[in-house]
Structures are given as structure tokens and as C-alpha cells.
Amino acid sequence: MTVTMDMEIDFKVESHQQRQSAEAVTRSIRSKSNSIETQLRNARDLATGATQVYLPKKLEFVLDWLLERLRKNSKDG
């Protein structure tokens, strides 16, 4: 019983941390307070798997960000 509860708590803590880190990664890519170089590096790390984070549809997210930036890049990048 105790073991099961411990496992549940561990899982909750782990999933909370994962959620936080996934959120932090997406925020670091989207945040306008970061330079475009930093955003690009973070996006590249996420796409190539260098950043170890569970993020469903991460490639879709990076592709969407990329196409947005490529459109903007010539204007204000």
C-alpha cells in the first residue's frame, strides 16, 4: 500500500517536472524576451532530441514556429 502510494507520488512529481520543463522549453522558444539566436538554438535542440523533454507533437510545434519566423525574419528578424 505504502509502496503504491510512493510510486503514485513519484509519478505525480515526475509528470509535474516534465510538464514544467516542456512548458519552459516551449516558452524559451516562443518568448520574445529571448534573442532569435537563443530561440533558434532551443528549437534545434528540441527537434534533434538534444533537449530531453517529453513534448507530444514537438516537431509540429517547431515547424509551426519555424514557418512563423521565416515569414517574419525578413521583416523584423
Next chain:
Amino acid sequence: MGNHPRCPYLNFRKSVQVHTGLWELFSIVWRQAELDSLSRTSAFRKHNFTAILQDAFEDMSSRPPVEVEGILKNVNIALDLVLDENSAVKIRPHIDQATQLLGICLTAVNEFMSKRTLANDFTSSLELDDKLTTNIARIYRSILYGDRPTKKVCLHIREGSSTRLQGYSL
């Protein structure tokens, strides 16, 4: 382009690296098998890829040839991937936009060529220019002919006593 007022060259360089990096990353992401067709098509529905290409070519005019070559190479690699036969997406711009894109592409390539000629630099750019203009022409051709296979046929036209052969693309 937003160059720095005191040191325009610094931001200019930075921007070139960013531009090249974005196109490189596009190719990396597009090659990933985990990126499903639905994600690809929905991304292309959401974003106007033709306008993105136009932006990229318009941006070339202010850049020196070495930097243009770096960006053009990466744009061409991305186009190769997107226009691949097995690609999940089709680029089908409106005829006006396609004509504009073709014009901007040819202008950018010609400017690039003349800058290189002025600088007496004749290394390795011809192949790139050919590939790039062929890729853009493929977009243009695809909206004229759709996905129908095109082939050259010979048509005999009799004018008075002489017979000519003319090539027609159907």
C-alpha cells in the same frame, strides 16, 4: 532588416546566420519521419509558404554574394524536400502570386550572378542557380498543368509546301 545604427555589419552578419539557420532547421524537421503528413499539411495550410519564399528572395538584394549563396543553398534544399514526389504537401499558389514568385526568384538569381561576375568570382554557383530556378518553375508549372504528367509531343504543321516540326508541351 533592422540593422544596428552604429554597426550595421554586425547585425547584418547575425541576421544571415539566423536566416541560414532557420532554413537548415526546416530541412532537419522536414526529414524527420515522426512528423506525420497531417502535421505537414496543416502547417502549410496555416502558413503561406509562397510568401515565405518571396520574403527570402526579396531579402537577397541587400546581401553580398557569399551570404546569398549560403541562404540560397538552404532554401533550395528545403524546396527539394517540399517538392519531392512523395511529399505530403503541394504548393499551389494563386497564378498572380506564382508569377510574382518566379519573377522575384529570377531577379534574385540574376542579381546574384551579376554581383559574382563583377567580383570575378565564378565558382560553383551555376548549378545552384539552375536547381533553384527549376524548383520555382516546377511550382509555376504545377499550377498551370496540375498534377497531370506532361510530355513533349511533335506536331506536324504544314505551311504551303514546307513541313515544320514543332514541340508542344501537353
